[in-house]
Amino acid sequence: MQIKTIEPIAVSLPMLKPVVMAGEEVRRADNVLVRIETDSGVVGWGEAASAPVMTGDTLESIVSAIHYLSSTLRNRDPADIAGALTAMDGRMYGNHGAKAAIEIALLDIAGLSTAKPVYALLGDKKRSRMPLLGVIGGGDREGDLRDAEKKKAAGVTAYKIKVGIDTAENDAARTREICKTLGNGMLISADANQGFSTAHAITYVHAVRGSGVDFFEQPVAADDLDGMAAVAAATEIAIGADEGIHSSEDIRRHHERKAARGVSLKAIKLGGLRAVTEAGRLCDSLGMSVNISCKTGESSVACAAALHVASVIPNIAWGLTLTHTGIADDVVAQPLRTAKGFVDSLDRPGLGVDVDEDRVRRHRVTVAARNVA
Ligand SMILES: [Mg+2]
Structure with missing residues (x-):
């Protein structure tokens, strides 16, 4: 079997409501789907969200990168995913979004043609049911409290509150109120998306002390490891890194x-999913x-991909965040099913979701990107 066509498709998906975080407000989800077809007619799908402040990727850059990479992929055996990744890295530095979307589509094809779910291509299944982490990020106190109550009533047991938006004191007051609404026995995190200075992050952690926040993500700028370490030393709340992690080396550092x-x-x-799986194993070995x-607003395609990784890595102690529940219209016939704050592993061959090409066309947007392949 050979790869015949690689088509990047930019889509703009409507959000149910905007997600407000430091440095970014997501009103529409601008993502790139990639459709790979083999000479025997097997079609695999992948997806990458544009994420200018996280990966540097825009819709245009992802589409251009996929065009640029496609000449190294055409006529290759789609099952040789390691070879495809090496070939892509040889042709183009970085561009992890484009490479992830392509790798996910190749894994979908590999799963479909061997009748295995994608997780089985990544490792041994560790769990069948996973807790979902609900994001509370409307940007206003009343809305967030209503959202917390709604998610709690729906059975959600893990939460992420978006902060770094207002002053540290006001964000801390909002956090404390949300924690009180959620009550005991929940996994609660806050995420500043790099929005605080070290001093403000320390003010924040001191002000939320004892309120039930279990971990605090990316308090300061991605490359400010001194600042991250200073915040970590100032609190017993565990500090997490998100925007600062783009490789295993970043994790070690x-x-x-x-x-x-x-x-x-x-x-x-x-x-890609192989790199995430490897990173997940490294994290576990480091404790x-x-x-x-x-990313906020990814469809059931990228969410299914994340679910397959979460099914096989050693620990997901800080939960699984699927964001298709935040979009008003998905690109698959049956959105990935979640129930009572949990999601079950997908045991069908491939990614386990059926892309509806009519829906893809409905949300397709034209972007100015040169096809230089
Ligand atoms: Mg984050």
Whole structure:
């Protein structure tokens, strides 16, 4: 079997409501789907979200990178995923979003043609049911409290509160109220998305002390490991890294510098599901907690991919964040099913979701990208 076509498709998906975080407000989810077809007619799908402040990727850059990489992929055996990754790295540095979308589509094809779910291509299944981490990020106190009550009533047991938006004192007051609404026995995190200075992050952790926050993600700038370590030293709340993690080397560095006790892993940051799986194993060997996550507003394609990784890595102590529940219209016939705050592993061959090409066309947007392949 050979790869025949690689088509990047930019889509703009409507959000149910905007997600407000430091440095970014997501009103529409601008993602790139990739459709790979083999000479025997097998079609695999992948997806990468644009993430200008996290990976540097825009819709245009992802589409251009996929065009640029496609000449190294055409006529290759789709089952040789390691070979495809090496060939892509040889042709183009970085561009982890584009490479992740392509790798996910190749894994979908590999699963479909061997009748195995994608997780079985990544490792041994460790769990069948996983707790979902609900994001509370409307940007206003009343809305967030209502959202917390709604998610709690729906059975959600793990939460992430977006902070770094207001002053440290006001964000801390909002956090404390949300924690009180959620009550005991929940996994609660806050995520500043690099929005605080070290001093403000320390003010924040002191002000939320004892309120039930279990971990605090990316308090300061991604490359400020001194700042991360200073915040970590100032509190017993575990500090997590997200925007600062783009490789296994980044994980080791944060661990050595005592800058983080856990990480959030995303395919678009690490360059695919194999890299995330490997990073998850490394974290476990270092005693670090792991959150597997999609970028805000990814469809059931990228969310299924994240779910397969979460099914096989040693620990997901910090939960699984699937974001398709935040979009108003998905690109698959049956959105990935979640129930009472949990999600079950997908045991069908491939990714286990059926892309509806009519829906893809409905949300397709034209972007100015040169096809230089
Ligand atoms: Mg984050």
